[in-house]
Amino acid sequence: MSPHILVVGGSIGGLFVTTLLQREGFDISIRERSIHGLDGRGAGLVAQREVFDMLREIGRVDLARFGVTAKERIYLDRTGAILSRQSMPQTQLSWDTLFRTFRAMIPSERYQGGVGIERVERDGAGLILRHADGTGERADLVIGADGIGSRIRAAVAGDESRPRYVGYATWRGLVPEAAMPAAAAETLFERFAFYEMPGSHILGYLVPGADGSVEPGRRRYNWVWYRRYSETELSSVLTDADGKVHPFSLAPPQVPRSAVERLHADAADLLPPAFAAAVLAEPRPFVHAIFDYNAPRMVEDGVALLGDAAFVARPHTAMGVAKAAGDAFALRDALVRYPDLPEALAAYERSRLDIDRAVVAYGVRLGAALG
Known part of the structure:
Protein backbone atom coordinates (compact mmCIF):
# COMPACT_ATOMS: atom_id res chain seq x y z
CA MET A 1 0.00 0.00 0.00
CA SER A 34 0.33 31.15 4.04
CA ILE A 35 -3.30 32.09 3.58
CA HIS A 36 -2.93 34.31 0.55
CA GLY A 37 -0.56 32.16 -1.46
CA LEU A 38 3.08 32.52 -2.44
CA ASP A 39 2.73 33.73 -6.03
CA GLY A 40 4.33 37.11 -6.61
CA ARG A 41 7.02 36.72 -3.93
CA GLY A 42 9.83 35.70 -6.23
CA ALA A 43 12.29 37.50 -8.47
CA GLY A 44 14.70 35.91 -10.89
CA LEU A 45 16.56 32.67 -10.45
CA VAL A 46 19.58 31.17 -12.12
CA ALA A 47 18.43 27.91 -13.64
CA GLN A 48 21.03 25.31 -12.75
CA ARG A 49 21.03 21.85 -14.32
CA GLU A 50 18.60 20.41 -11.75
CA VAL A 51 15.98 23.02 -12.61
CA PHE A 52 16.19 22.20 -16.31
CA ASP A 53 15.95 18.51 -15.40
CA MET A 54 12.77 19.27 -13.44
CA LEU A 55 11.24 21.18 -16.36
CA ARG A 56 12.16 18.34 -18.69
CA GLU A 57 10.55 15.86 -16.30
CA ILE A 58 7.16 17.58 -16.57
CA GLY A 59 7.45 18.38 -20.28
CA ARG A 60 7.85 22.13 -19.83
CA VAL A 61 11.34 22.85 -21.13
CA ASP A 62 9.66 25.69 -23.04
CA LEU A 63 9.66 27.68 -19.78
CA ALA A 64 13.40 28.09 -20.16
CA ARG A 65 12.62 30.58 -22.93
CA PHE A 66 10.86 32.85 -20.44
CA GLY A 67 14.03 34.30 -19.06
CA VAL A 68 16.14 37.43 -19.38
CA THR A 69 19.75 37.05 -20.47
CA ALA A 70 22.48 39.29 -19.10
CA LYS A 71 25.05 39.43 -21.87
CA GLU A 72 28.05 40.36 -19.74
CA ARG A 73 29.27 41.05 -16.22
CA ILE A 74 30.49 44.50 -15.32
CA TYR A 75 32.16 45.88 -12.21
CA LEU A 76 31.69 49.57 -11.37
CA ASP A 77 33.77 51.97 -9.34
CA ARG A 78 32.33 54.57 -6.97
CA THR A 79 31.96 57.13 -9.77
CA GLY A 80 30.00 54.67 -11.92
CA ALA A 81 32.78 54.00 -14.40
CA ILE A 82 33.18 50.41 -15.59
CA LEU A 83 36.32 48.94 -14.04
CA SER A 84 36.13 45.61 -15.85
CA ARG A 85 33.79 43.55 -17.98
CA GLN A 86 33.52 39.85 -18.75
CA SER A 87 31.56 38.10 -21.46
CA MET A 88 29.51 35.70 -19.29
CA PRO A 89 25.95 35.35 -20.64
CA GLN A 90 23.56 34.23 -17.91
CA THR A 91 19.79 33.75 -18.05
CA GLN A 92 17.46 34.56 -15.18
CA LEU A 93 14.18 32.64 -15.16
CA SER A 94 11.04 33.82 -13.41
CA TRP A 95 10.48 32.34 -9.94
CA ASP A 96 6.82 33.36 -10.18
CA THR A 97 6.32 31.54 -13.49
CA LEU A 98 8.02 28.45 -12.10
CA PHE A 99 5.83 28.57 -8.99
CA ARG A 100 2.60 29.02 -10.95
CA THR A 101 3.47 26.19 -13.32
CA PHE A 102 4.06 23.64 -10.57
CA ARG A 103 1.22 24.93 -8.41
CA ALA A 104 -1.17 24.33 -11.32
CA MET A 105 -0.11 20.68 -11.39
CA ILE A 106 -1.36 20.04 -7.86
CA PRO A 107 -5.14 19.50 -7.55
CA SER A 108 -6.75 22.12 -5.33
CA GLU A 109 -7.90 19.51 -2.83
CA ARG A 110 -4.25 18.41 -2.45
CA TYR A 111 -2.94 21.90 -1.63
CA GLN A 112 -4.34 23.31 1.59
CA GLY A 113 -3.31 26.86 2.51
CA GLY A 114 -3.76 28.70 5.77
CA ARG A 162 18.98 25.92 14.19
CA PRO A 163 20.39 28.19 11.47
CA ARG A 164 23.33 30.42 12.41
CA TYR A 165 23.36 34.11 11.50
CA VAL A 166 26.54 34.89 9.53
CA GLY A 167 26.83 38.63 10.16
CA TYR A 168 25.15 40.25 7.17
CA ALA A 169 21.82 40.67 5.46
CA THR A 170 20.52 41.51 2.00
CA TRP A 171 18.26 44.36 1.08
CA ARG A 172 16.40 43.68 -2.15
CA GLY A 173 14.31 45.57 -4.63
CA LEU A 174 12.28 44.73 -7.73
CA VAL A 175 11.86 47.87 -9.80
CA PRO A 176 9.54 47.91 -12.82
CA GLU A 177 11.65 48.53 -15.89
CA ALA A 178 9.71 51.66 -16.77
CA ALA A 179 10.42 53.15 -13.31
CA MET A 180 14.20 53.02 -13.71
CA PRO A 181 15.84 56.37 -14.57
CA ALA A 182 17.21 56.40 -18.10
CA ALA A 183 20.83 56.98 -17.11
CA ALA A 184 20.75 54.06 -14.65
CA ALA A 185 19.09 51.82 -17.23
CA GLU A 186 21.78 52.64 -19.78
CA THR A 187 24.49 51.48 -17.38
CA LEU A 188 22.77 48.49 -15.78
CA PHE A 189 20.33 46.91 -18.23
CA GLU A 190 21.21 43.76 -20.20
CA ARG A 191 24.14 43.21 -17.83
CA PHE A 192 24.96 41.55 -14.55
CA ALA A 193 26.41 44.52 -12.64
CA PHE A 194 28.45 44.62 -9.43
CA TYR A 195 29.90 47.23 -7.09
CA GLU A 196 32.13 46.13 -4.23
CA MET A 197 33.23 48.03 -1.12
CA PRO A 198 34.74 46.92 2.21
CA GLY A 199 32.27 44.64 3.98
CA SER A 200 29.51 45.17 1.45
CA HIS A 201 28.54 44.81 -2.17
CA ILE A 202 25.56 45.33 -4.44
CA LEU A 203 24.60 43.52 -7.62
CA GLY A 204 21.72 43.70 -10.01
CA TYR A 205 20.19 42.30 -13.19
CA LEU A 206 16.98 42.28 -15.18
CA VAL A 207 14.40 39.59 -14.46
CA PRO A 208 11.01 38.76 -16.00
CA GLY A 209 8.01 40.85 -15.03
CA ALA A 210 5.60 39.71 -12.35
CA ASP A 211 3.49 38.08 -15.08
CA GLY A 212 6.54 36.29 -16.50
CA SER A 213 6.93 38.72 -19.39
CA VAL A 214 10.40 39.10 -20.89
CA GLU A 215 9.44 41.88 -23.31
CA PRO A 216 11.46 45.10 -23.01
CA GLY A 217 9.47 47.57 -20.98
CA ARG A 218 7.67 44.89 -18.96
CA ARG A 219 10.61 43.41 -17.09
CA ARG A 220 11.89 44.27 -13.61
CA TYR A 221 15.30 45.28 -12.31
CA ASN A 222 16.37 43.13 -9.37
CA TRP A 223 19.02 44.59 -7.07
CA VAL A 224 20.54 42.90 -4.04
CA TRP A 225 22.59 44.88 -1.50
CA TYR A 226 24.65 42.90 1.02
CA ARG A 227 25.30 44.80 4.26
CA ARG A 228 26.93 43.87 7.57
CA TYR A 229 24.95 44.04 10.81
CA SER A 230 25.86 42.93 14.31
CA GLU A 231 23.42 40.73 16.20
CA THR A 232 22.12 43.81 18.02
CA GLU A 233 21.78 45.81 14.82
CA LEU A 234 19.99 42.91 13.15
CA SER A 235 17.19 42.99 15.72
CA SER A 236 16.54 46.60 14.74
CA VAL A 237 16.73 45.81 11.01
CA LEU A 238 14.19 43.00 11.40
CA THR A 239 11.73 45.06 13.46
CA ASP A 240 8.57 45.68 11.46
CA ALA A 241 6.36 48.76 11.27
CA ASP A 242 4.35 47.49 14.27
CA GLY A 243 7.43 47.00 16.45
CA LYS A 244 7.56 43.20 16.15
CA VAL A 245 10.98 41.57 15.70
CA HIS A 246 11.05 38.86 13.04
CA PRO A 247 13.60 36.02 13.02
CA PHE A 248 14.70 35.96 9.38
CA SER A 249 13.21 38.60 7.09
CA LEU A 250 10.74 41.41 6.48
CA ALA A 251 8.43 41.47 3.47
CA PRO A 252 7.85 44.82 1.68
CA PRO A 253 4.70 45.78 3.64
CA GLN A 254 6.48 45.12 6.95
CA VAL A 255 9.50 47.39 6.44
CA PRO A 256 9.06 50.68 8.38
CA ARG A 257 9.13 53.87 6.38
CA SER A 258 12.01 55.15 8.51
CA ALA A 259 14.11 52.12 7.52
CA VAL A 260 13.41 52.77 3.84
CA GLU A 261 14.46 56.39 4.23
CA ARG A 262 17.74 55.33 5.91
CA LEU A 263 18.42 52.83 3.15
CA HIS A 264 17.79 55.46 0.47
CA ALA A 265 20.07 57.95 2.22
CA ASP A 266 22.85 55.35 2.50
CA ALA A 267 22.45 54.48 -1.17
CA ALA A 268 22.91 58.11 -2.18
CA ASP A 269 26.02 58.37 0.04
CA LEU A 270 27.71 55.05 -0.71
CA LEU A 271 26.78 53.69 -4.12
CA PRO A 272 27.66 54.51 -7.73
CA PRO A 273 25.00 56.75 -9.34
CA ALA A 274 23.29 53.98 -11.32
CA PHE A 275 22.92 51.66 -8.33
CA ALA A 276 21.87 54.54 -6.08
CA ALA A 277 19.15 55.41 -8.59
CA ALA A 278 17.97 51.78 -8.66
CA VAL A 279 17.70 51.65 -4.86
CA LEU A 280 15.89 54.99 -4.70
CA ALA A 281 13.45 53.81 -7.38
CA GLU A 282 12.23 51.05 -5.05
CA PRO A 283 9.74 52.45 -2.49
CA ARG A 284 9.12 49.06 -0.90
CA PRO A 285 12.38 47.13 -0.45
CA PHE A 286 12.57 43.98 1.63
CA VAL A 287 15.30 42.45 3.76
CA HIS A 288 16.61 38.94 4.46
CA ALA A 289 19.21 38.07 7.08
CA ILE A 290 21.72 35.49 5.88
CA PHE A 291 22.18 32.21 7.72
CA ASP A 292 24.09 28.95 7.39
CA TYR A 293 22.57 25.64 8.38
CA ASN A 294 23.67 22.01 8.05
Missing part, protein backbone atom coordinates in the same frame (compact mmCIF):
# COMPACT_ATOMS: atom_id res chain seq x y z
CA SER A 2 1.27 3.48 -0.89
CA PRO A 3 2.19 5.52 2.20
CA HIS A 4 0.04 8.52 3.09
CA ILE A 5 2.42 11.48 2.65
CA LEU A 6 1.98 15.01 3.96
CA VAL A 7 4.29 17.77 2.77
CA VAL A 8 4.69 20.78 5.05
CA GLY A 9 5.54 23.84 2.96
CA GLY A 10 3.96 24.78 -0.35
CA SER A 11 6.74 26.77 -1.94
CA ILE A 12 9.02 25.55 -4.74
CA GLY A 13 10.58 22.61 -2.90
CA GLY A 14 7.24 21.29 -1.67
CA LEU A 15 5.74 21.67 -5.15
CA PHE A 16 8.66 19.87 -6.77
CA VAL A 17 8.48 16.79 -4.56
CA THR A 18 4.67 16.67 -4.60
CA THR A 19 4.56 16.88 -8.39
CA LEU A 20 7.11 14.10 -8.80
CA LEU A 21 5.49 11.76 -6.28
CA GLN A 22 1.93 12.25 -7.45
CA ARG A 23 3.12 11.36 -10.97
CA GLU A 24 4.27 8.05 -9.47
CA GLY A 25 0.86 7.42 -7.92
CA PHE A 26 1.68 8.28 -4.32
CA ASP A 27 -1.01 9.58 -1.94
CA ILE A 28 0.46 13.02 -1.21
CA SER A 29 -0.85 16.43 -0.11
CA ILE A 30 0.60 19.80 0.88
CA ARG A 31 -0.04 21.89 3.98
CA GLU A 32 1.02 25.54 3.60
CA ARG A 33 0.98 28.18 6.35
CA VAL A 115 -2.64 25.66 7.77
CA GLY A 116 -0.10 26.43 10.47
CA ILE A 117 1.87 23.36 11.49
CA GLU A 118 3.53 23.37 14.89
CA ARG A 119 5.30 20.02 15.12
CA VAL A 120 5.36 16.31 14.37
CA GLU A 121 4.34 13.95 17.15
CA ARG A 122 4.93 10.22 17.33
CA ASP A 123 2.86 7.60 19.10
CA GLY A 124 2.50 3.86 18.87
CA ALA A 125 0.42 4.16 15.70
CA GLY A 126 2.84 6.40 13.79
CA LEU A 127 3.04 10.12 13.01
CA ILE A 128 0.68 12.95 13.88
CA LEU A 129 1.08 16.33 12.20
CA ARG A 130 -0.05 18.79 14.87
CA HIS A 131 -1.74 21.96 13.61
CA ALA A 132 -1.49 25.37 15.28
CA ASP A 133 -5.17 25.14 16.29
CA GLY A 134 -4.49 21.94 18.22
CA THR A 135 -5.99 19.54 15.69
CA GLY A 136 -3.90 16.87 14.07
CA GLU A 137 -3.77 14.48 11.16
CA ARG A 138 -1.98 11.22 10.66
CA ALA A 139 0.61 10.41 8.03
CA ASP A 140 2.99 7.57 7.21
CA LEU A 141 5.60 10.02 5.92
CA VAL A 142 6.00 13.74 6.66
CA ILE A 143 8.22 15.78 4.36
CA GLY A 144 9.47 19.03 5.85
CA ALA A 145 9.81 21.49 2.98
CA ASP A 146 9.01 24.50 5.16
CA GLY A 147 12.17 26.50 4.65
CA ILE A 148 14.68 28.19 6.91
CA GLY A 149 12.23 28.53 9.81
CA SER A 150 11.10 24.90 9.56
CA ARG A 151 8.81 23.57 12.29
CA ILE A 152 9.42 20.02 11.08
CA ARG A 153 13.21 20.19 11.50
CA ALA A 154 13.03 19.50 15.23
CA ALA A 155 11.54 16.05 14.60
CA VAL A 156 14.71 15.09 12.73
CA ALA A 157 17.53 17.21 14.13
CA GLY A 158 16.25 18.23 17.58
CA ASP A 159 15.03 21.52 19.03
CA GLU A 160 18.50 23.04 19.36
CA SER A 161 19.57 22.51 15.74
CA ALA A 295 21.29 19.38 9.35
CA PRO A 296 23.13 16.58 11.16
CA ARG A 297 20.80 14.23 9.29
CA MET A 298 17.91 14.47 6.83
CA VAL A 299 15.58 11.70 8.03
CA GLU A 300 14.31 10.27 11.29
CA ASP A 301 11.55 7.76 11.95
CA GLY A 302 9.19 8.62 9.08
CA VAL A 303 10.14 12.30 8.71
CA ALA A 304 12.31 13.67 5.89
CA LEU A 305 13.72 17.17 5.39
CA LEU A 306 14.06 18.81 2.00
CA GLY A 307 15.48 22.09 0.67
CA ASP A 308 16.17 24.87 3.18
CA ALA A 309 14.56 22.90 5.99
CA ALA A 310 17.62 20.65 5.77
CA PHE A 311 20.41 22.88 4.46
CA VAL A 312 20.51 26.66 4.17
CA ALA A 313 23.08 27.91 1.68
CA ARG A 314 23.98 31.55 1.19
CA PRO A 315 22.43 33.21 -1.86
CA HIS A 316 25.86 33.75 -3.47
CA THR A 317 25.64 30.13 -4.63
CA ALA A 318 22.45 30.78 -6.68
CA MET A 319 21.66 27.13 -5.94
CA GLY A 320 18.70 27.25 -3.55
CA VAL A 321 16.10 26.14 -6.10
CA ALA A 322 18.51 23.68 -7.71
CA LYS A 323 19.24 22.15 -4.29
CA ALA A 324 15.51 21.69 -3.65
CA ALA A 325 15.08 20.09 -7.06
CA GLY A 326 17.95 17.70 -6.42
CA ASP A 327 16.46 16.70 -3.07
CA ALA A 328 13.04 16.15 -4.66
CA PHE A 329 14.45 13.91 -7.38
CA ALA A 330 16.45 11.88 -4.86
CA LEU A 331 13.48 11.37 -2.54
CA ARG A 332 11.25 10.35 -5.44
CA ASP A 333 13.84 7.89 -6.71
CA ALA A 334 14.34 6.34 -3.27
CA LEU A 335 10.61 5.91 -2.59
CA VAL A 336 10.07 4.33 -6.00
CA ARG A 337 13.03 1.99 -5.69
CA TYR A 338 12.55 0.80 -2.10
CA PRO A 339 9.07 -0.34 -0.97
CA ASP A 340 10.29 -0.38 2.64
CA LEU A 341 9.90 3.19 3.91
CA PRO A 342 12.84 3.22 6.38
CA GLU A 343 15.09 1.77 3.68
CA ALA A 344 13.90 4.39 1.18
CA LEU A 345 14.53 7.26 3.57
CA ALA A 346 17.98 5.96 4.43
CA ALA A 347 18.80 5.80 0.72
CA TYR A 348 17.56 9.38 0.27
CA GLU A 349 19.81 10.64 3.03
CA ARG A 350 22.84 8.77 1.68
CA SER A 351 22.36 10.28 -1.77
CA ARG A 352 22.01 13.93 -0.68
CA LEU A 353 23.79 14.53 2.62
CA ASP A 354 27.28 15.15 1.24
CA ILE A 355 26.02 17.03 -1.83
CA ASP A 356 23.95 19.49 0.19
CA ARG A 357 26.71 19.98 2.74
CA ALA A 358 29.06 20.88 -0.10
CA VAL A 359 26.63 23.54 -1.35
CA VAL A 360 26.53 25.16 2.10
CA ALA A 361 30.33 25.07 2.32
CA TYR A 362 30.58 26.68 -1.11
CA GLY A 363 28.37 29.53 0.07
CA VAL A 364 30.56 30.04 3.14
CA ARG A 365 33.64 30.38 0.90
CA LEU A 366 31.89 32.84 -1.42
CA GLY A 367 30.74 34.98 1.49
CA ALA A 368 34.05 35.01 3.36
CA ALA A 369 34.70 38.68 2.55
CA LEU A 370 31.37 39.73 4.07
CA GLY A 371 30.91 37.48 7.09
